[in-house]
Amino acid sequence: MSFTIKVGLASCGRAAGAVEVYEAIDKYLSKNKIKAELKKTACIGMCFSEPLVEFVAEDGSSITYGKVKPVEIPELIKQFNNRSPIKNNIILSNHLKGSENTNLNNQVRIALRNCGNINPESLDDYLANKGYQSLEKVLNEMSQEEVIEEIKKSGLRGRGGAGFPTGLKWSFALQAENKKKYVVCNADEGDPGAFMDRSVLEGDPHSIIEGMAICAYAIGADEGYIYCRAEYPLAIKHLKKAIKDAESAGYLGHKILGKNFSFKVHIKEGAGAFVCGEETALMASIEGQRGMPRIRPPFPATSGLWGKPTNINNVETLANIAWIILNGSAEYSKFGTEKSKGTKVFALAGKIKNSGLIEVPMGMPLRNVIYDVGGGMLTDKPFKAVQLGGPSGGCIPEKLLDTIVDYDSITKTGAIMGSGGMVVMDTSTCMVDVAKFFLNFTQNESCGKCTFCRIGTKRMLEILTRITEGKGKMEDIDTLENLAENIIKGSLCGLGQTAPNPVLTTLRYFRDEYIEHIMNKKCPAGVCTSLIKFEVIEDKCVGCTACARKCPVNCISGEVKKIHKIDQDKCIKCGVCLETCKFDAIKKS
Amino acid sequence: MYEKILKKYPPDQENLIYILHEIQDSNPQNFVPEEAITVVSEYLKISAAHIHGVLTFYSMFSTAPRGRNVIRLCESPPCFLKGSEKILRKLRDLLQVKIGETTKDGIFTLELCACLGVCGNAPVMMINEDIYADLTEEKVEKIIAEIKGRA
Ligand SMILES: Cc1cc2nc3c(=O)[nH]c(=O)nc-3n(C[C@H](O)[C@H](O)[C@H](O)COP(=O)(O)O)c2cc1C
Ligand code: FES
Numbered sequence: 001m002s003f004t005i006k007v008g009l010a011s012c013g014r015a016a017g018a019v020e021v022y023e024a025i026d027k028y029l030s031k032n033k034i035k036a037e038l039k040k041t042a043c044i045g046m047c048f049s050e051p052l053v054e055f056v057a058e059d060g061s062s063i064t065y066g067k068v069k070p071v072e073i074p075e076l077i078k079q080f081n082n083r084s085p086i087k088n089n090i091i092l093s094n095h096l097k098g099s100e101n102t103n104l105n106n107q108v109r110i111a112l113r114n115c116g117n118i119n120p121e122s123l124d125d126y127l128a129n130k131g132y133q134s135l136e137k138v139l140n141e142m143s144q145e146e147v148i149e150e151i152k153k154s155g156l157r158g159r160g161g162a163g164f165p166t167g168l169k170w171s172f173a174l175q176a177e178n179k180k181k182y183v184v185c186n187a188d189e190g191d192p193g194a195f196m197d198r199s200v201l202e203g204d205p206h207s208i209i210e211g212m213a214i215c216a217y218a219i220g221a222d223e224g225y226i227y228c229r230a231e232y233p234l235a236i237k238h239l240k241k242a243i244k245d246a247e248s249a250g251y252l253g254h255k256i257l258g259k260n261f262s263f264k265v266h267i268k269e270g271a272g273a274f275v276c277g278e279e280t281a282l283m284a285s286i287e288g289q290r291g292m293p294r295i296r297p298p299f300p301a302t303s304g305l306w307g308k309p310t311n312i313n314n315v316e317t318l319a320n321i322a323w324i325i326l327n328g329s330a331e332y333s334k335f336g337t338e339k340s341k342g343t344k345v346f347a348l349a350g351k352i353k354n355s356g357l358i359e360v361p362m363g364m365p366l367r368n369v370i371y372d373v374g375g376g377m378l379t380d381k382p383f384k385a386v387q388l389g390g391p392s393g394g395c396i397p398e399k400l401l402d403t404i405v406d407y408d409s410i411t412k413t414g415a416i417m418g419s420g421g422m423v424v425m426d427t428s429t430c431m432v433d434v435a436k437f438f439l440n441f442t443q444n445e446s447c448g449k450c451t452f453c454r455i456g457t458k459r460m461l462e463i464l465t466r467i468t469e470g471k472g473k474m475e476d477i478d479t480l481e482n483l484a485e486n487i488i489k490g491s492l493c494g495l496g497q498t499a500p501n502p503v504l505t506t507l508r509y510f511r512d513e514y515i516e517h518i519m520n521k522k523c524p525a526g527v528c529t530s531l532i533k534f535e536v537i538e539d540k541c542v543g544c545t546a547c548a549r550k551c552p553v554n555c556i557s558g559e560v561k562k563i564h565k566i567d568q569d570k571c572i573k574c575g576v577c578l579e580t581c582k583f584d585a586i587k588k589s
Numbered sequence: 590m591y592e593k594i595l596k597k598y599p600p601d602q603e604n605l606i607y608i609l610h611e612i613q614d615s616n617p618q619n620f621v622p623e624e625a626i627t628v629v630s631e632y633l634k635i636s637a638a639h640i641h642g643v644l645t646f647y648s649m650f651s652t653a654p655r656g657r658n659v660i661r662l663c664e665s666p667p668c669f670l671k672g673s674e675k676i677l678r679k680l681r682d683l684l685q686v687k688i689g690e691t692t693k694d695g696i697f698t699l700e701l702c703a704c705l706g707v708c709g710n711a712p713v714m715m716i717n718e719d720i721y722a723d724l725t726e727e728k729v730e731k732i733i734a735e736i737k738g739r740a
Binding site: 011012014015016047048050189190191192193194195197198229230231232233268269270271272273274285286287288289290291347348349350351355356357387421423425429434437438441444445447552574 | 601602603604605606607609610633635642643646647648649650665666667669670671674675678682702703704705706707708709710711713715718720721722723
């Protein structure tokens with residue numbers, strides 16, 4: 001009997017110990033002479049259960065185990081062979097018996113089609129899954145215009161944040177007259193809470209290369225750059241291997257597949273600057289400059305890298321291309337809403353059970369995304385808000401959870417689709433604090449070119465800090481709104497233009513919370529340290545000294561069997577005493 | 590001593606960031622020293638001021654010596670929601686340094702950074718090129734001890 005064992009070795013898996021699991025399986029198989037194929041794959045999206053091991057039987061039925069430990073390997077293999085794999089860490093199964101997880105059932109996987117299924121370091125694996133068939137189809141059967149028409153008809157919009165129609169963008173680059181043109185892949189993913197691009201880069205690098213090659217053919221480019229943030233070393237490693245393999249197999253390079261089309265791809269690494277995700281800043285960075293955005297127009301399609309016409313697309317956008325060409329635009333636009341076609345990958349993070357990556361058809365209500373696909377809240381604390389679109393986005397409250405995911409509906413709430421990060425928050429989150437956090441991020445990452453973005457965000461941050469410290473005034477709210485308006489108007493690039501969104505949406509939906517901080521000097525969620533206090537409830541304290549021993553700043557005094565006391569001047573409000581006390585004798589107010 | 594690195598890249602400005610990365614990575618103290626700037630400036634025929642500008646723009650570059658292992662703890666909201674503050678406190682405790690400082694033995698530098706793209710397994714930190722996720726205080730203690738043991 002032969003079967004296959006796949007281990008997810010993406011960054012998330014590795015961090016959870018997947019390499020050790022892989023090695024344990026390898027050792028066990030060879031030691032016991034078990035005939036099974038051991039395969040490396042990347043992330044299937046269930047980051048919440050890493051390390052993940054999938055067993056695939058000869059008939060294709062499979063079972064996936066989550067949170068696998070190296071010591072469990074012999075038992076899992078034995079159980080699989082006996083076909084009775086009922087064990088509590090089963091998280092997914094199709095035919096074999098086991099508790100089902102609906103996580104994958106509600107998904108439609110197009111951009112993520114190969115992630116977690118194939119070995120990203122194997123060109124053969126990609127080819128066995130229809131890899132490079134679209135490129136062949138394009139080169140053999142389609143004119144440049146036909147390719148662009150097909151992408152236009154699919155309705156695909158850019159997944160990098162702005163949602164610009166991809167086919168239209170390509171047509172501009174085709175129209176630009178120049179012998180030299182470039183294709184750029186934006187792999188600088190930097191929105192806090194977004195990791196869809198990392199997963200595709202790590203898990204299916206050839207799909208990006210194929211998408212870029214099709215784009216290059218369509219617009220008449222012969223050179224491409226992938227700009228990847230340096231924080232993604234595994235993605236860079238996989239990309240480098242994929243480019244080399246594609247070159248050797250003739251899918252990249254001179255006269256590809258014997259046709260009159262040549263295309264080579266380079267990788268460039270960033271060095272830790274969020275603003276380099278903005279397209280003009282990104283191109284400046286590729287050229288070896290400081291990554292500062294510049295005024296558009298001219299748009300990259302007319303003047304991009306080294307002044308040449310350039311088409312720039314996001315990783316996820318490009319990952320859809322080959323699928324659309326192969327299956328047809330009609331098949332793609334079957335999914336989605338009138339103005340947002342196809343599927344979208346979302347990164348679920350925060351206080352959600354199934355944190356990880358999912359891909360669902362556009363038009364699914366947020367509620368279903370969070371509760372059905374995402375598995376609902378992590379703890380029994382109820383839902384409070386979901387932050388969409390990272391630092392450029394906004395917080396959507398419970399009452400708007402029936403909003404569907406498409407560009408226009410999300411924008412109406414004051415948030416944006418952005419790159420697809422969804423940060424779920426429960427009632428233990430302070431919304432003023434969250435707004436402050438996101439603004440702190442944009443403030444840090446502002447390149448400093450525009451005064452409003454540089455100074456305006458700083459002023460807003462100061463005000464928010466004041467409010468969270470209980471020193472806010474009611475006028476501060478007006479000032480925040482004023483500053484926000486001016487920053488939006490006075491900034492050159494999307495960073496400044498969207499930076500106030502987290503503040504504006506929390507002011508819109510959680511204004512009461514701001515007012516509570518200002519008027520009553522209270523943080524309703526009990527987060528803002530200046531506004532909370534930890535005290536010992538004397539009736540309940542038994543003097544066990546547990547809290548005093550755990551306190552990181554030694555601010556709790558009291559002898560054994562005597563009532564303890566917290567020194568309020570020294571207390572840093574970390575809450576360790578509250579967590580430690582077994583007698584509910586610590587009160588937070 | 591930088592020739593070996595420079596030789597790998599044609600003398601075009603577009604290779605500046607790569608070269609700086611390599612110089613920093615090959616330096617045991619994880620930084621780009623002043624004398625390297627002069628050498629690179631001559632090689633690429635661009636001004637030292639430009640190189641300084643680039644070095645200070647990107648957060649991953651350092652012009653001051655750092656520890657052999659640079660710890661970068663994610664301080665972005667998804668990690669914060671999952672308790673990155675506790676992890677920071679633990680790291681400061683264990684290493685006896687403040688943010689941005691290097692331990693006396695030169696083994697670690699503690700830095701904060703923005704999202705590392707592993708938010709599904711928050712809280713997250715990166716030590717050199719390795720990602721550590723789903724951090725707990727106990728896990729951090731183990732990781733630090735292990736790296737110390739190797740040093
Ligand atoms: C501050 C800022 C950061 C950005 N970061 C990214 C990013 O990390 N990845 C990305 O694809 N697009 C990012 N964008 C959007 C790009 O400028 C650009 O619109 C996108 O790469 C176009 O690709 P698309 O049409 O496929 O979406 C960012 C924009 C701004 C203003
Ligand atoms: S927020 Fe910490 S890794 Fe993304």
